Amino acid sequence: MSELNDIAAELRERARYYASLTDLGLPPRPPGAAAGDEPAASAGPASDAAAVLKAVREDVGDCTRCKLAGGRRNIVFGQGNANARLMFVGEAPGADEDAQGLAFVGRAGQLLTDIIEKGLKIPRKDVFIANVLKCRPPENRNPEPDEVQSCEPFLIRQLELIRPEVIVALGKFAVQTLLGTKEPITRLRGRWHDYHGIPLMPTFHPAYLLRNPADKRLVWEDIQKVMQALGIGTERK
Secondary structure, three states, rough: HHHHHHHHHHHHHHHHHHHOOOHOOOOOOOOOOOOOOOOOOHHHHHHHHHHHHHHHHHHOOOOOOOOHHHOOOOOOEEEEOEEEEEEEOOOOOOHHHHHHHOOOOOOHHEEEEEEHHHOOOOOOOEEEEEEOOOOOHHOOOOOOOOHHHHHHHHHHHHHHHOOEOOOEEEHHHHHHHOOOOOOOOOHHHHOOOEEEOOEEEEEEEHHHHHHOOHHHHHHHHHHHHHHHHHHHOOOOO
């Protein structure tokens, strides 16, 4: 029991450490390290990532840091492989996500699954999926600045811990938040951007594609670039 308590204390200390990095951005990779190399020693072994993410989730707790707490059913922290090479970041949970406490499980989530498993040809469980906000805004309205300010530090900690090789930002809001810009998604998508040393590819949100299916071809173009960056074959079945 003493050993378990010591481990728990260490994880809490690591969570506090990563919280202290929030305003500094992602720690750089060691000079000469490749995108898939082991993280710097300060981040701990890759095998610890899931445990430290769990500690960050515990730090979120039953969050009441912003007004969204009053209307949500569940906090949607995000899920997937804590050592993922690829991370998807969306805007905020919808009704299905709020009900289940899981990211991208509604109709848009099924389309994202198709993008991952039929397009990228990798299991969804091998990527990590999260949102800028961890709670559903009322009636799926756009996130407000104070809500982002309260919630974004947890997304940054997730990115710091997972250290994906590539980030795919889904939709206008996620892209503009991560890149700190007001430029429209139509100008940003399809071009590589930098998020603290991690290549970031903006593309349309799956919910947008449900309303505008003709633009699926543009997302496929974006996903092909992601596949090239990750060294995944781009041949269609």
